[in-house]
Amino acid sequence: MRVLGVLGGMGPAATVAFLARVQALTPATGDQDHIRMLVDINPQVPDRNRAPQAADDMLGEMAARLREAGAQILAMPCNTAHAQSTGLRGIGLPFIDMIAETTAVATEGEVKKVGVLATPGGEALYTAALSSNGAKIVRLVGANRQAFTACIAAVKRGDTGKAPRAEMRRLAAALVASGAERVIAGCTEVPLLLGPKDVSVPLIDSADVLARACVKACR
Amino acid sequence: MRVLGVLGGMGPAATVAFLARVQALTPATGDQDHIRMLVDINPQVPDRNRAPQAADDMLGEMAARLREAGAQILAMPCNTAHAQSTGLRGIGLPFIDMIAETTAVATEGEVKKVGVLATPGGEALYTAALSSNGAKIVRLVGANRQAFTACIAAVKRGDTGKAPRAEMRRLAAALVASGAERVIAGCTEVPLLLGPKDVSVPLIDSADVLARACVKACR
Secondary structure, eight states: OEEEEEESSSHHHHHHHHHHHHHHHHSSSGGGGOOOOEEEETTTTTTTOOHHHHEEEEEHHHHHHHHHOOOOEEEEOGGGGGGOHHHHSSSSOOOOOOHHHHHHHSSSSSSOOEEEEEHHEEEEEEHHHHHHHHOEEEEEOOEEEHHHHHHHHHHOOOOOOHHHHHHHHHHHHHHHHHTEEEEEESTTGGTTTGGGSSSSSSSSHHHHHHHHHHHHHHH | OOOOEEEEEESSHHHHHHHHHHHHOOOOOOOOGSEEEEEEOOOSOTTTOOHHHHHHHHHHHHHHHHHHHOOOOOOOHHHGGGOHHHHHTTSSSSOOHHHHHHHHHSSSSSOOOOEEEHHHHOOOHHHHHHHHHEEEEEOOOOOOHHHHHHHHHHTTTOOSSSSHHHHHHHHHHHHHHHTTTTEEETTGGGGTOOGGGGGGSOOHHHHHHHHHEEEEEEE
C-alpha cells in the first residue's frame, strides 16, 4: 500500500467528507486494511480567486511538507484549486488530477453536453477538459451563478439544511433543462447538498471519483 | 491560531469523526475561521495491546513528522494508545491528554462511581485517572467484556448498524445497573454507536471532550 497525501481545507467539511469517502470505498475488515493518509486540512490557503499565485505557492509548500512526512501520492479534494496546481505538480510525486478523472468518467459513452456545478474557476477547468474529451459544458448562467455561490457559502458556514439543498436541486434541474445529459458535482461542497436521487440525469460526484481513484492508486 | 497535529488512524473512522467534531465545535462563518489540522491517519500503527513498545516508537515518529510539517499542539483521538505515549510526549510539543481531560469532566461535582466503556488498556488508564480524582471505576465484566470487543470490531469493519448499537446500549445500561453515576465513552469508536439519549445517566464522550479542548487550545 502507498501513503496518500491529501491537500485539504478548501473547504474543511468537504475534506472530512472526502476522507470518509475514501474509507467507505476501501474494502476492510479491520484498521490495518485501510490506506494511510497524511492530511493537511489548511483552511488558510489564500483565496483561489483573489490571490491565485499565493495559493499556488502555498499549495506547493504544503505538498512538499506532505512528501517529507511520507506521502507517496497526492490528491486535492478541491476542484477550483486545481487551477493553482503548478507548485504541487512540481515536487516529484504523482498527483491524481480530480478534473481529469471526473471528466473521463462524465464523458464515458456518447455524451455531448455535460452540466457542471462549480465555481467560475472550476467551470473554466471543466470547460477545457470536457472540450478535450469531445463534449460541451452546460453552465449556470445569470442569477443561478450567484445562487450557486450562496449555496457553497452556506456549506462553508455549516449550513447543509433544507434551503440550500432545495436550491442546489433547482440549479441541477436548470442544467438538465438546458440540455445536460449528465451533471458533474464539480465542487466538493456540492455532494454535501445534492445526491444522485436529486437529479434526473446521472450525477458524477467529483469527490467520489477522486476517492475511487485514490483507493485504486494506493492499494 | 495554532496548528493542531492529530495522531490518527486508531481507528480510521473514529479519526474522521473526531475531525468533523472539531470543525462542528469551531465557530465559523467561512473556511478561514477553522483550525488548521495536520493529520496522520495511520491504520498501520502496531497493535497497542500486542506490541506496545513498537506502537510507542511509531507514535513518537509520527509526532516528530507532524512537528516538522508544522504542528504546534498534538492530540490523539484514541484512548487506548495513550498508554503508548512516551515517545510522542518527548518531542517537545504540548500534548492534550484525552484521558486526563475526559476524567476531569467526568468527575466534576460529587461523583463517586464512573462507568467506563473502553478496551482493557483504556480501562487501566481510566482506573488510575479516576482514582487520582477521587472516583472509582465501574467496569465491564465477564461476557460483557467480550461483547464490547465485538462491538468495536464491528465499527472497525464498517458496521455501525442496529445490532452493535443495541449491544452498546445494553453494555452502558449494565454499567448504570452496577452503580455508575456517569458513563465515559472511553474508546473513540463508542460514540459511533452510542449517543447521550441512549444512556440514562450523563454520557461523557472522550472524543467530544478532546475536540473541545483542542478548539480551546488552538484558537
